[in-house]
Amino acid sequence: MKKNTIIGFCLALVLAIISVFFEKIIPVEFIGASVIALILGILLNSKLDLASNYQSGFKFTSKYILRAAIILLGGTMNIGLIMSIGKMSLSIIIFTLGAAFLFANVTRKYFGVNWRLANMVAAGNGICGGSAIAAMSPVIDAKDSEVAFAMSSTFLFDVAMILLFPLMGHLLGMSDVAFGLWTGTAVNDTSSVVAAGYAFSEAAGDFATTVKLTRTLSIIPTVLIFTYLSAKKQVSDTSNKVSVIKLFPWFILGFIALAIFNSVGIIPVKWVSPIKNLSKFLMVVSLASIGLNTHFEDMKEIGLKPMIFGILTAIVVIIVALIVIYAMGLMA
Numbered sequence: 086m087k088k089n090t091i092i093g094f095c096l097a098l099v100l101a102i103i104s105v106f107f108e109k110i111i112p113v114e115f116i117g118a119s120v121i122a123l124i125l126g127i128l129l130n131s132k133l134d135l136a137s138n139y140q141s142g143f144k145f146t147s148k149y150i151l152r153a154a155i156i157l158l159g160g161t162m163n164i165g166l167i168m169s170i171g172k173m174s175l176s177i178i179i180f181t182l183g184a185a186f187l188f189a190n191v192t193r194k195y196f197g198v199n200w201r202l203a204n205m206v207a208a209g210n211g212i213c214g215g216s217a218i219a220a221m222s223p224v225i226d227a228k229d230s231e232v233a234f235a236m237s238s239t240f241l242f243d244v245a246m247i248l249l250f251p252l253m254g255h256l257l258g259m260s261d262v263a264f265g266l267w268t269g270t271a272v273n274d275t276s277s278v279v280a281a282g283y284a285f286s287e288a289a290g291d292f293a294t295t296v297k298l299t300r301t302l303s304i305i306p307t308v309l310i311f312t313y314l315s316a317k318k319q320v321s322d323t324s325n326k327v328s329v330i331k332l333f334p335w336f337i338l339g340f341i342a343l344a345i346f347n348s349v350g351i352i353p354v355k356w357v358s359p360i361k362n363l364s365k366f367l368m369v370v371s372l373a374s375i376g377l378n379t380h381f382e383d384m385k386e387i388g389l390k391p392m393i394f395g396i397l398t399a400i401v402v403i404i405v406a407l408i409v410i411y412a413m414g415l416m417a
Contacts, residue, residue, distance in 0.1 A: 093142015094150075096135065097374035100125055104369055117274070118369045119215055123236055126376020136378045146374035147232075148223060150367050155220050155304075156339035157364035161357055162302065164348045174296040177270045177409045182303060184405040185211030189398050196394035200318070201227045202235060203394070204311065209239040210399045213301045214273030219371065220304050220337075224312045229378040236372070238395030243277040246403075251284040261288040263415045269296025271406040273399075302344075308337050 104122035111121075130136050136143060189207035193200070205227060208217040218235045221227070227235075250272060254264040264285045272278045275297055282293030343360075346352050352360070 087141060089139050090142040090145050093135075093139030093144075093374070093377070094146050095142075096139060097126075097143060097146045097150075097370050097377060100129070100373040100377065101366065101370040104373065105366065118365075119372045120236070122369045122373035123233060123376040126373045127233060127379050127381060128376075130377050130379060131381045134380075136380075140378060143229075143374040143378040147229060147371050147378065150374070151219055151371035152223065152336035152339075154364050154367035154371060155216070156336050156343060157360050157367065158216065158301075159340035159343035160347050160352055160360040161364065162298065162344040162347060164302070164344055173413075173415075174266055174270060174299055176413070177266060177406055178300050178303060180409050181270050181402045181406050182211040182307075185398055185402050188401045189394075192394065192397075196390045198391045198394050199231075201225050202231045202391060205231065205235040206238060206391075206395045206398055208307060209235055209273055210242070210395070210402050212303050212307060213275065213297065214239045214243065214277070215368070215372070216301065217304055217307070219368065220308050221311060223336075224308055225315045229375045230380075232375050233379045234391065235395070236375075238392055239273045239399070242396055242399045243272060243274050246272050246399075247277050247280045247284070250281040254285050254289075260415070261286050262292055263410055265289040265292025266296055266410055266415065267403075267406055268293040270300060271403045272297075275301075305337060305341060 101118070101122050104118040104125060107121050108118040185207040186204065189198075189203040190200075193203035198206070204225065205218045205221050208221045209215070211217075215236055218232060218239070222232045250264075250268055254267065259267065265282060265288070268278055268282045268285070268289070269292065272281055272293075275294075278293050278297045279290060283290030343352070347357065
């Protein structure tokens with residue numbers, strides 16, 4: 086491994102440690118270390134232009150360390166438990182996920198959004214924010230500036246929803262179960278789901294968190310589908326054949342394997358929490374590297390319209406989730 090690659094990785098690692106420290110002292114629960122690392126990375130690179138010297142290290146980290154984080158995330162999933170509790174939410178998840186991708190791909194040209202960014206925004210809003218965007222990015226060959234932009238749009242929306250969701254839930258007279266379903270299927274990041282859910286009630290918070298975990302599992306089919314679509318797109322864009330084996334997201338097999346191991350008890354219960362913490366930290370390191378490889382100018386070039394596009398995609402998910410919950414007779 087080259088010297089600059091090692092230095093780039095170490096810079097991302099140090100920035101991640103600093104971000105974790107800031108997360109603990111900032112008195113706002115929904116601003117996680119991942120977002121802090123992304124923002125600090127962009128600020129540092131825009132000021133010091135670190136990417137010009139250490140881009141190889143940042144790219145290595147955003148690719149391989151990110152995949153390791155996704156694999157470890159599988160070790161925190163208990164598929165049987167989530168499926169048994171999440172049967173009620175499955176139809177809502179299918180409808181909201183379908184609505185997010187449909188809206189994103191039908192309207193993306195109007196908002197001047199390319200195929201990669203549109204589908205990362207849809208995945209972020211339809212699945213689970215940063216984790217889904219991170220899992221999608223390598224299989225569709227997304228640019229770091231696009232990943233950063235997609236992350237920013239979902240984060241800004243989550244901040245607003247933490248404040249507005251409990252208020253709207255009470256105004257609509259929703260039960261704990263209805264609000265838990267709505268929050269778990271319409272709010273993106275796990276920390277935001279927890280914050281909004283427990284702001285409504287403890288029962289709603291518990292239910293919302295479980296629904297959110299069920300929703301996270303949709304990363305698997307989504308990434309596999311977009312691996313296939315990306316391969317088809319590359320074939321149509323070039324005259325050369327594209328190797329499906331090379332494009333296949335092997336890290337998803339690692340995610341599935343660890344999820345199965347945890348579900349059948351191969352992974353000891355006492356290991357689950359450390360695995361979750363390690364996965365979360367590696368995600369922070371990866372997002373620090375994405376920030377360190379992104380300039381403000383790169384994000385400015387994407388423009389304001391795509392940000393509006395991201396907000397509208399999120400609103401579509403909220404409305405569709407609410408309609409399905411109402412149709413299921415679960416509002417009260």
